[in-house]
Amino acid sequence: MIAAKSFIFKQTQQDSFNPEVNALTQNKPINTTIRFRHLSPFLDKDGILRARGRLEKSQLDYCIKHPFILDGNHPAVHLFIGQTHKDNQHSPRQHLKNILQNEYWILCVRAHIDKIIKNCYDCRRQQATGLQPEIPPLPAFKFPEDKPFPFQQTGLDLFGPFASKTAGNYNKRYGVIMTDLTTRTVHLEMCQDQSADAFKNTLRRFFARRGQPAKTVFDNSTKFTAAKKELNRHFDADVTRQFYANHQIEWTFNPAYAPHFGGVWERLIKSVKDSFYAIIGSQILTDDIFNTVLCEVEHFMNARPITTV
Template identity: 30%
Template sequence: MDRARHVHTACSNKGNKNSIKQITQFLNSKELQNTLNQIIKIDQTIDYKEEMTDLKEKNKIKLRSKHVELSPYLDDIGLLRVGGRLQSSRLVGEIKNTIILSQTSHLSWLLVNDAHIKLLHGGYAMMMNYLRSRYWIVGLKQLVKKCGRQCVTCTRHKSLTTQPQMGNLPEVRVNPGPPQPFKCSGVDYAGPIQIRTSKGRGHRSYKGYICLFICMKTKAVHLEAVSDLTSSGFLSAFRRFTSRRGKCAEIWSDNGLNFVEAARELALMLNQTKSDFGREVAELLANDGTSWHFIPPRAPNFGGLWEAGIKSVKTHLA
């Protein structure tokens, strides 16, 4: 659009023999605006010939015209503008009485593309607000959407990456199991969060984490506060979890270092030969037959169940 204005202005200045103005290297804003008004006037003469003729002769358009609701009129330079009810407003005249353009006009398409580039590939609402401040383009919304669909840059940035086909759900999630919840559980961490050991003034808060246990059958959630990401901290949370919810037969988790180390300690504890806990706890877990399952490394999509639980917890704690 800018190139068309510059070329038309330069040609007009060169072909005007009566003009005493020297043709300089640069064109001023007044010349460019006059050129744009001439282009708009030519375009309106083609698209709204009948309306402009009626306004010149009778100062009003026919009632069967599609644009009678806009109360159009001709301004001082012969451009067709919207009438409206903002004549008492202190707004600029170009904003109060915008220029009427047709949807099928090539000029309207050039103006929409020019606005799309100037607004740095902005959205539909931004482009419509920008164009409506000066032009009343009939069917503007359709033109703006068409411009966005045909823009290669917008299409490239809005394109979706290829989504891999998800695998089957684990057997424990689709088959009936024991009625006791948390018999088969998934575990994950969230945080860090601030934890206070006591109430009152003058007490410090410490960094802690949330250990989430989620039932693979009922999706019930159990939360435990953990002081750190060590294996001992998790084993303490695991003991509190089993004391409250009952024995746990199977556990699923990702490949976090604390989980891997905890699984190793649980295996040693089940052997009862190198147990770090007391004999009663070792015998209890050995009788429970707790087994640990890890999802593949760097594949969090396999743990979508507890990831969704983490999201829900963060939503309610925020």
């Protein structure tokens, strides 16, 4: 097998570098304008063109110290690169280049490897990207007809949990983000737990401080749908009836299993968490300090520029 491979590569050298091989055979200087002049080429005892390099006195194998010089444009070399690519689990460019250079010095090897990988069916199938659908227009509720005020159109989501310590007991606390869908203004609240009652109290605090939004968009989460069901189920209760009458909530939920519909607040949640952990590090906070840090993060978020500065 090795002898056959050497014979084939010797023939490719005769096809690609015939003047240079003839000059070296006759102990004549080769043309100074050839592409591999810097490799100090020579012919071994079998008449194969090799690169001299600077590793001649090392303990490496002879083929590593003096690799074959091959022309990547030759069809046989092109087939050899493709087969090596398949034999090594469709290795990427840099890995395949390293494998080839153990024994062969192929001129313009990167360009030929890129061509092999580009035309490889398996690689194209594995690296293929899905078709990008046409981007639809923004929903109409992001463009209110009348003069907008902050939080007129509000998106809402819950994030966490965060560790909290109260009277020596460790609890889970959650953050609730309300963002204006037009100006990206942020309001942050602490939620005691994921129950519908805790979420309803969070809404009451938000309405008392920021006013009643005309439309509220929620993630399709069980805690939000449960809050709506609880309000409907207990509609006859005096307190709930009064709350529901005073705050006519237009409940709008994103489609199920589609978090990308809430990309507006999901991106803001990442910024909130980055700022939050930058302040507290690994500390476990009390509820009072937790609320204080949320207010500081809210101030930081609302002071950010909304365009490139």
